[in-house]
Amino acid sequence: xxxxxxxxxxxxxxxxSPGAPGLLCARELTVCYASRGEPSSPALLGIDFDIAPGxxxxxxxxxxxxxxxxxxxxxxxxxxxxxxxxxxVFEGKDLLRFDESAWRGIxxxxxxxxxxxxxxxxxxxxxxxxQIAEVLRAHRQEGSNHRKLQVEAxxxxxxxxxxxxxxxxxxxxxxxxxxxxxxxxxxxxxxxxLIVADEPxxxxxxxxxxxxxxxxxxxxxxxxxxxxxxxxxxxxxxGFADRVIVMYAGRIVxxxxxxxxxxxxxxxxxxxxxxxxxxxxxxxGRTRGQHLPVLPGTLTDDDHLSPGCSFAxxxxxxxxxCQTEFPAEVAPExxxxxxxxxxxx
Amino acid sequence: xxxxxxxxxxxxLLLAGVSVLCFAFGVMAPGDxxxxxxxxxxxxxxxxxxxxSQYGIDQPLPLRYGRWVESVLRGExxxxxxxxxxxxxxxxxxxxxxxxxxxxxxxxxxxxALPLGVWTANRRGRWDDRLGLAGTTLLLSVPELVIAxxxxxxxxxxxxxxxxxxxxxxxxxxxxxxxxxxxxxxLVIPAATLVLASLPLLVRHIRASVLEVLQAxxxxxxxxxxxxxxxxxxxxxxxxAANPLSSLLGLSIGGLLSGxxxxxxxxxxxxxxxxxxxxxxxxxxxxxxxxxxxxxFFMIAGSMVADVLLVVLDPRVRLGST
Ligand SMILES: Nc1ncnc2c1ncn2[C@@H]1O[C@H](COP(=O)(O)OP(=O)(O)OP(=O)(O)O)[C@@H](O)[C@H]1O
Ligand code: SF4
Ligand SMILES: [Mg+2]
Numbered sequence: 001x002x003x004x005x006x007x008x009x010x011x012x013x014x015x016x017s018p019g020a021p022g023l024l025c026a027r028e029l030t031v032c033y034a035s036r037g038e039p040s041s042p043a044l045l046g047i048d049f050d051i052a053p054g055x056x057x058x059x060x061x062x063x064x065x066x067x068x069x070x071x072x073x074x075x076x077x078x079x080x081x082x083x084x085x086x087x088x089v090f091e092g093k094d095l096l097r098f099d100e101s102a103w104r105g106i107x108x109x110x111x112x113x114x115x116x117x118x119x120x121x122x123x124x125x126x127x128x129x130x131q132i133a134e135v136l137r138a139h140r141q142e143g144s145n146h147r148k149l150q151v152e153a154x155x156x157x158x159x160x161x162x163x164x165x166x167x168x169x170x171x172x173x174x175x176x177x178x179x180x181x182x183x184x185x186x187x188x189x190x191x192x193x194l195i196v197a198d199e200p201x202x203x204x205x206x207x208x209x210x211x212x213x214x215x216x217x218x219x220x221x222x223x224x225x226x227x228x229x230x231x232x233x234x235x236x237x238x239g240f241a242d243r244v245i246v247m248y249a250g251r252i253v254x255x256x257x258x259x260x261x262x263x264x265x266x267x268x269x270x271x272x273x274x275x276x277x278x279x280x281x282x283x284x285g286r287t288r289g290q291h292l293p294v295l296p297g298t299l300t301d302d303d304h305l306s307p308g309c310s311f312a313x314x315x316x317x318x319x320x321x322c323q324t325e326f327p328a329e330v331a332p333e334x335x336x337x338x339x340x341x342x343x344x345x
Numbered sequence: 346x347x348x349x350x351x352x353x354x355x356x357x358l359l360l361a362g363v364s365v366l367c368f369a370f371g372v373m374a375p376g377d378x379x380x381x382x383x384x385x386x387x388x389x390x391x392x393x394x395x396x397x398s399q400y401g402i403d404q405p406l407p408l409r410y411g412r413w414v415e416s417v418l419r420g421e422x423x424x425x426x427x428x429x430x431x432x433x434x435x436x437x438x439x440x441x442x443x444x445x446x447x448x449x450x451x452x453x454x455x456x457x458a459l460p461l462g463v464w465t466a467n468r469r470g471r472w473d474d475r476l477g478l479a480g481t482t483l484l485l486s487v488p489e490l491v492i493a494x495x496x497x498x499x500x501x502x503x504x505x506x507x508x509x510x511x512x513x514x515x516x517x518x519x520x521x522x523x524x525x526x527x528x529x530x531x532l533v534i535p536a537a538t539l540v541l542a543s544l545p546l547l548v549r550h551i552r553a554s555v556l557e558v559l560q561a562x563x564x565x566x567x568x569x570x571x572x573x574x575x576x577x578x579x580x581x582x583x584x585x586a587a588n589p590l591s592s593l594l595g596l597s598i599g600g601l602l603s604g605x606x607x608x609x610x611x612x613x614x615x616x617x618x619x620x621x622x623x624x625x626x627x628x629x630x631x632x633x634x635x636x637x638x639x640x641x642f643f644m645i646a647g648s649m650v651a652d653v654l655l656v657v658l659d660p661r662v663r664l665g666s667t
Contacts (some may be wrong), residue, residue: 075569103405108571121566125660134580135570170660186570226548 015118022050023193023226027085031069031078031250039083043069045250046086051194056217058241059259060234060273064299067230068249072197072227075113076103089271090194109139112187114197116236118179121276122171125224128182129155129167137190150189157222158185159215177208181215188219196228200332201236234275237264246270249299255322256336264341266332269295317342348662352652356645363641366412367634376403378426378628389637398428413631417646423631424637425642425667427624432635435620440639443616447605447643449532451541451598458544462551465576466559477552481545489604492610496534507531509613535605535612542608543601554589558582591651598647600638 031044043066051057053270061067072078088095090111097271115121119343122131132151136142141151154214155163163340171179181202187195197216201209205275208219217240220227229241237244238259244261246254254267272295295300297314304310310325321341330340382388397403402410416423421431441554465477500506507513511531512524519527538611558564566602567581609618617636624632656663 054389077565104571105571106571107569115562115569117562120562123563123567123581123585125587125658125667126580131567134567134576136570138571138573138576172661173664183566186566305498321642344576 023091024051026050027088028071029070029088030085031066031073032083033079034081034083041250041301043082043250044073047250047252048243049255051226053193055219055243056220056227056229056241057189058237058244059228059230059247060232060237060244060270060293061247062232062273062299065247066182067232067247068198071113071196071230071248073227074185074194074196075106075107075111076112079339081345104138108135108192109190110192111194111196112190112192112273114180114183114195114200114294116199116201116333117296118200118203119171119176121183124171125166128169128171128174132182132186132189135186140189151185154185154189155182157188157219158182162184164262177211177299178209180204180212183217184212184219188225191223192225194226194228195252197228198230199232200229201231209236215239233277234262234273246273249303250309251339252337253340254336255312255336257334260333266338267311267340268315268334268342285294285336309333317345339341348656349401349652352649353397356649359645360638360641364414364634364638367411367637371633372406372409372549374628376397376628377600380628390553391554400424406598410596413634417517418617422635425624425629427627427629428631432631433659436617436635436639439615439620439636440643442614443602443605443609443618443640444643446532446535446539446609448607450536450543451601453536454540454543454547454597454601454628455594457641458547460604462548463555463583465548466552466555467578469556472620477548484541485545489538489608491610492541495609496537497612500534506533509536510519511615531614535608535614536549538612539604542604543597545574547597549587550593554586554593555582557589558585560584584650584658587636588662591655591658594654595648595651596642598650599644599656602643602647621665 007186011179026047026049029044030042032042034040047070048129049057059067059070069078069082073084074095076098078084084096086096090106095103095106095283105273115271122128126134129148129151133144133147135145140147151167155166158165160178160308162180165179167180168172171182174182174225180203183200187197188322194340200216204212213236214227216227219225231237234244239258241258243256244254244258245252246267248269254261254265254270261270262274265274276295281343296312300313303313306312306323308325309315309327312318312322317340320343325341327339327341329337331337331341332343347358377397379393379402382393382396383390395405401409404412413423416431420433422433422436423431425432425435438624461477465474468474497508500508507530513527513531514526514529516524563585564577565575565580572581605616606618608614609616610622613619621633621636623629624636
C-alpha cells in the first residue's frame, strides 16, 4: 500500500473519534425501500457516523452497498417509497423530523450535493448561468444584477475562465469537465457547511478526475466546507480524504483515517478492495471506460437475511462463528473501528 | 435548410400527394354526379352526355387532374356540380366555421387538460390522482357520438341551449352583442362534445410527460439545491416538458379536426363535416377533394404551429443539437 504524504498530515490531526460532537451525527440510521408495498431488505442498516466541520470523508463501497442511499438521506431526497429511521443531527437539529419547507432551507444552503452525472443534473432547457442563479435565488433575497455578479464570481472560483460563454451556454454545449465544475459551482454558491458528492468524477477521464479532486480539495481548504466524497474507487481517496468509511451491504464495516486504513486495512472486505487497486492508479484512478477489477462474488439476498456477517459468503478469513453471529463493532485503536471477528489475522 | 423550411416543403409535398390520391379515388369509384339524371325521364341522354362533356367528366384522368390543378391555381378550387359555383366560395364559409369550432375546442381542451395533467402528475398515487384517473378512464370509454347525443338530449329537454345549427332564425336582425351570444350558445354543444371527447387522452398524455420530467435527475438536482414548489414547477418541470407537449399539441389539433367532422354532422354545425358528407353522397367530386384538402391543410398547419412552438421553447432544437 502507498504510504500517504502531503495532505495526510491534517488528516490524522482532524480525524474524529466516533461519538465526538460534529457537524453531522448519524445514529442508527436505517433505510428500507418498499417495492410495490412490500418492504425489501434494508439499504442502510443501523449506521452511525460523525462528520466534523471542514473534514473530507470518503465513503467507499461496491455498487449496491448503500452509498447513494446515504447521500440522499442526508439531503432528505429519498423517494416516498423509502422508510427512514434513526437520527441524523445537523448542528443540533434532527433532520429526520424536518418537513419539506424546513428541508428546502437546508438543501443547497447548508448542505449541498454534487451528482454523479453533471450533464443530467442540469436542466437541458435553461441557461447554465440561470441555473446557478436559481440556487442563490432560492436562499437569498437579492437583486438579479447582484446575483449575476455572484454567479460570475462562483464560476471563477471553480476555475472556469470563460465565464461569459459558460454563463450563456446550455448544458449540451459544455464539456464533461466544464459541466462538473458548473455542478460544483451550484453546490458552492451559497457557501454550504457540507457538500455531499456522489461519485462526482465517475464520468471523467483520468486527468480530469485528478483536476476535479484538486479543485474539491482546494475549495474545501478555502471555504472550510466539509465534504462527503462517495466512490467505489479507493484510488481516489489516498492523499485526498481525511477519513474513510467503508460500506458493505448497508453497513459500515470499517472506518478510520485514510492513511492508517490504507496502510493497514483491518476488514477483509477493505483488504480485498485495496488489493484490487493497482499501484499506478492509486492517485488518479482509472481512465473512463475502464472498470476497476471487482472482488469475486456478489452480495445476495441470503447475505442480507443471514444472522451472521453479511460478507461471510465471499470472505476468505471466515470462521465458524461468522455464519451464526453478527460481528460487533470494535475500536482496535483510537479513531478506528471495524466490524469483523477476525480482523487481527 | 433549417428545420422549419424542411417542414414547410414536407407539408406542400404531403398536400400534393393527398390531392392525387383524392382525385384517383374520387374518380375511380363507380358512378358520377350525373348518374342520377339518367334516371330522370325528363332529361334526355343527349343532355346528360352534353353536360358531362361540358364539365369534362368524359375525359381521361390525367387531363382532369390537370384541369383541376389549373383551377386551383386560378383560386377556384374546382367546380361544384351541385351548387353550380366554384368550390372555393363554398369551402371558405364552411372551413371558417370548422376552424372557429376546432380552435375554440382546442383552446378549451388544453386550458382544462394542462392544469389537470400537471396536478395529477404532481399528486401521483394520491386520492386526487386516482380520482382523475378513474374520471378519464370513464370518459375515455364513451364515444363522442354518445357524448353529443346526451348533450343534445339535455339541450332539447331543458330548452337551455339551441340544438343544432350555427345561428337562430332572425339572426340578421339582432344587435352585435345579441348576435355574439346567439353564436356562442350554438357553439356550446359541438364544442363541449369535442372537449369532453379529447380531454381524457390529453390529460393522460400531459400527466405522463410531466411525470417523466419529475423523475429526471435534473429535477432531483434542483430539489437538492433547495428549489421547490411553484418555482420548480414553472422554471424546471414545465419548460422541460414543453418538448413532448408541443408534439402533443400538434397531434391534438389533428385529432380535434378529424373528430370535428363527425361531431359537426351529429350536432348540425355547418362546417366542413356536413359539406363533405353531402358532397360524397352526391359524388360532387371537386367539393370532396376540396374539403379533404382543406382538412389536411389545417392538420399540417396545426403541426407546424406545434413545431414553431417547439423551436421557440426548446434550445436543443433551436440550437441544433441531438
Ligand atoms: N429507489 C429505490 N427503490 C428500491 N430500491 C432501491 C432504490 N434505490 C436503491 N435501492 C436499493 O438499495 C440498495 C443500495 O442502493 P444504492 O443506490 O444506495 O447503492 P450505491 O452504493 O449507491 O450503488 P452504486 O455504486 O451502484 O451507485 C441497492 O440494493 C438498491 O437496489
Ligand atoms: S466477520 Fe468473519 S466473515 Fe465477516 S468479514 Fe470478518 S472474518 Fe469475514
Ligand atoms: Mg450510487
